Amino acid sequence: MSRFMTIRSLFVAFLFSMAAVFWACSDDDSSVEFRVEREVSDISTLLQCAKGADSGAYCFMVRFRYPDDTESLDSIYLWVGNDVLDDTSKSVGDKEKSKATDRFAYPSKTEELFDTIDVTPYIQDYVEERESLMVALYCDYSGGRPGTVQRIYLYFGDKLAPSDINISDSTWTTGALLEWTRPTDQTNHYKPNELSGPILGYNIRIYSENKNEDLRKLKVKLESPDGIDSTGETLYLRHKGYHSNVDSVFLQSKEHGDSRKNELFLAIPDGKGYNNDNPDSNIFRLTIEGLKAETEYKIGYSTWDTCGNYTGVDRSDMRAWLTINTTDSVAPLMPTKIFTMKDTLYPEMARLDSNNRLLIFWSQSVDPYKREHDIEVDTVLSIPDTCLVDLCYEKVEMYRVEYWDRYTEQWVISSDVDTLDRYTKFYKPSGDTMKVSATGKFISDTIRYVAPGDTLVLRIIAIDESGYWSVPLIDTIAVSPGAIANEIECPEGFVAVKASDTNYFCMERMEHQNDSGEFMTNVLHSEALATCEAISASGFKVSLCNERDWELVCLSGGTLAYGVVQDDTVETAEFLFKYCNVATNDSASAANPAKRSSRCMNPMGIRDLPGQYQEWVRGRSEDTIAVVKGGSYRVMSGLESGEFGRETQALCTNRYFPYFTRLAYTTDSVYLYREGTRVDTVYTADTSRTLYKVLTKKDFKDTLQFFDIQDSSGNSVGTDYVPYAEYKQGGDEWLETISNGMKYVPDHIEVVFLTGERVAYRGASNYYRSSSIGFRCCAYKEQNEE
Structure with a gap:
């Protein structure tokens, strides 16, 4: 049995005084009085192997607190499994003790409150055939009533469902794109940070409220980490779905006769865990073609792990399903250019305001009712006089403004998708600027947090009332480096x-x-x-x-x-x-x-x-x-x-x-002044007090070991010190615990007087390093020598 550092005897006495005797009842132990202060408590499991032991497939240690009353505590009995004790037993007799898995004598002179038992050797025969296992502990006393049996359960099987997936969707007139990222799956109850358990697959169900719409032959294309499948022969299966019973998970055929023609079941096998090293390899895209324009559909989905645990909406509660709506048949129109306010120092570049904001302008989008609209698309939209709003076209519902993030290599929303209330002001060109005008054709938005000298790639999409997206307006904006850059031309980077x-x-x-x-x-x-x-x-x-x-x-x-x-x-x-x-x-x-x-x-x-x-x-x-x-x-x-x-x-x-914190010391004289029975230690002479004794270096009893600190190249970067006794006791192995990766070379020993305080040792700044400290370089213009 290994020990843990614990609270000392004062805390034991406090808990003992607070403990109360209570009556515990069960079917076979009614009217028996048990003493709560005579049973173990605070039982927990540690998923680790005992020090020096061979690590098995499952290493478990049980940690517990000794009873508050240990005066006549003789031993602690351990049972693994429920062959001897069931999950309701409160007391044990000689028969149960004789069948205990193990017995441990209580170390009567210990001052520690907690202990651990390595149960790894006892559980290996159970881990393959069970998903959980009971461990029971009982304290045996040489006299008087004992406490009750205490239990904890070890879990071996995977009963943890995968994380839920978040499906993003985009639709058009006759189809939809569903995209999701492979979820994480925690397979071990005691390893919450290990989230790469294998995902068995996904169930996707596409449903129409129109009982007469036939979805069984929809055109489906899957783009998965394993490739592309447009036939349903390699990476997905039609009319199939994952299903589980008590002890297994399997693929089940789904009914797809005429009575169920308004829905399509798809099973998408996976078999891999979340890839942290390459997040892009976790992405699935499902393209569906053959839907009706301006129609609502329901998407049900669930994720299954290899043990049959699942998350999602695999059952028939459609309120939790994803709802998608296809669009009308004519997309909105967008111009081909973004306009900005030009900088006077760099006329070909856009200027920022004092808060690093960039104003952009574009000709407002419109949504034609039909394809033959005669509206011309260029840097602006030219609308014929014969094409009137609400007769030939209508205003778009919203805009989506995005920028290309060079770090994540994806489009990021700069301006939230919003209604046209965001764009109520109209602008028209006036010289080299834009001015608010009731007759203007341009609208504006603000890109915030732009750095001087940046090159921005912007994308603007107009979205009509049905959700149909326009062809995106993509433009590159060169931002002025500003007045400071006009004063000094910096090196690259x-x-x-x-x-x-x-x-x-x-x-x-x-x-x-x-x-x-x-x-x-x-x-x-x-x-x-x-x-x-x-x-x-x-x-x-x-x-x-x-x-x-x-x-x-x-x-x-x-x-x-x-x-x-x-x-x-x-x-x-x-x-x-x-x-x-x-x-x-x-x-x-x-x-x-x-x-x-x-x-x-x-x-x-x-x-x-x-x-x-x-x-x-x-x-x-x-x-x-x-x-x-x-x-x-x-x-x-x-x-x-x-x-x-x-x-x-x-x-x-x-x-x-x-800095590092070190023991404070002095090599100067130390003055001792008596005040009654108390002796005060000070480090400067005080003529107003009665001197008891003066300690000089010959009287000092403390010794420090000083070190020369060297970097990886052997260069000296500073000095450090520790108590000589600690260094001699711990040796080089102990020295490594304080060296912070530096090389400590013994230099000299010095006799000192330790003041009993700890101080910030500023000399450590020359050899201090931390994972939270970096740096940035500056380039200064060299002065020309006359």
């Missing part, structure tokens, strides 16, 4: 910024990434500095950003406290949490540019100054050269994770000096 009216330089838009596109974190300050200085840029000196420069860019002239153009409709703490990943403990989002939000950006286009990673900078003096700026995804020690903590952590003006 850097963005023009300014710290003052005269201080222009270049900064990396995001934290520094290596050649593979991974953010460089967990590096020393010296390693970050060397990485930046190794970048070659003609006419520039590249280095870590100066602390003051970093801070002034973050403040953007003093107008921003956190280095972001903040949305006024969102509270500051919520904005920093949601868009900048401040104090979320979400390291995965910090590491993946595709998961970051472009909203965490200042007006110069610099991203993620608060949140994601803290950043090494060059300090203001030689003794503070290793300084960290910005917040990070970590919840900082000493700061609450709520509003105050996030805002405090993310301020542009914050500066941090990484």
Whole structure:
């Protein structure tokens, strides 16, 4: 039996005093008094193997709390399975004890409250034939009434259904596209983070309220991770569906005679688990052709794992089914060009406003009633005088404005799909700008959080009342780099910024990434500095950003406290949490540019100054050269994770000096002053008090071992120290636990006086590294020597 560190005897006494005797009744134990303080409690299972044991297919340990009353506790009996005790037994006799799986003597001198039993050897004969197994524990005393039998159940089988799928759909006149992502499946009750269990397949049911509509021969094409099937011969099956009974899951034929012609059953086998390494390999697309125009259909769907567990709407409750509606037969019309406000410094480019917003304009779309409408499509829509609204065409229902995300490589909605109430203002060209006009043909929208110098690929789709999408208007917009870029031409990969009216330089838009596109974190300050200085840029000196420069860019002239153009409709703490990943403990989002939000950006286009990673900078003096700026995804020690903590952590003006906590010591004289029976220890002389004793170095009893800290290249980067006794007792293996990946080389031993306090050892900043600290480089224009 292995031990766990627990609360000491004081807590035992408290619990014992609070325990109460109660009456426990059962069919065979009625009127028997059991004592609650004489039974184990807080039973839980650990899905792990005992230390030093061979790991089996199923490793289980049972953790429990000893009874509060252990004065005459003799032993603890264990039964695995219900062959001897059933799930209602409260007491045991000699017969049941003789058939116990095992018995453990109580270690009477232990001060610990909790213990564990490795039940792995006892369960191996059960795991293949059972889905769960009872484990019972009973405390045997040498005298007096015992407590009741206590139980816990181990689960082996998969009784956990897959996660539900979210089907997205798009429709047209005669068909629909259904798309979903392979769900995750947790197969083990004790491994909630392992979600890649195999998915057996999917049931899809297409249904029409019109009993006379025949859906049995709809044209169906499936695009799955395993290929494309348009016949139903390889990747999907018609008139089939997954079904389960008590102990198995199987494919079942579905009735498809004339009485059921208004529905089509499809079974789609899968057989694979969710692929975390390649999310795109989890996507399924089902194209259905042959539907009627402007008609409503119901889609039922369910997901099955290999054990017969399923999620979805496999039964007949159509209220939970997906509803789709096909469109009319004429799509809306869209122009071919997006117009913007031009920049005076860069006339061929679009300008942003002071809050990094881009105004776009396009000729309004219309929805013709018939194909022969005579409306001409160009950069604008030219509508003949004979083609009148509500006679020849009507206005579209809504617009969808999207941009192409180069990180995720997909279209992202920039402006929510909305009604035409969003587009009530009309514009017409006036010189080099657009002005509101009742007779204008253009409408406008705003793309927010755009960086200067960006190139945007935008897509606008008009959607009519029936849901029919227009051919998309796709256009590329080159955004002006702005006035700052007009002052300094930066090397590739850097963005023009300014710290003052005269201080222009270049900064990396995001934290520094290596050649593979991974953010460089967990590096020393010296390693970050060397990485930046190794970048070659003609006419520039590249280095870590100066602390003051970093801070002034973050403040953007003093107008921003956190280095972001903040949305006024969102509270500051919520904005920093949601868009900048401040104090979320979400390291995965910090590491993946595709998961970051472009909203965490200042007006110069610099991203993620608060949140994601803290950043090494060059300090203001030689003794503070290793300084960290910005917040990070970590919840900082000493700061609450709520509003105050996030805002405090993310301020542009914050500066941090990484440190380790070490024992405080002195090598100077120590003064002892007696005050009655108490002796006060101080470290400076006090003539107003009665001196008891002075300790000098010859009287000191404490010893510290000092180390020279070296990086992977053998370069010395600082010193550290630990109590000599701890070092000698733990040796090199113990030293590795505090080395943080550095090499600790013993240097010298020093006799000191330990003050009994712990202090922040600032000398550690030179050899401190953390997975939450990165850096970004800055490029400074080299001054021409006269």
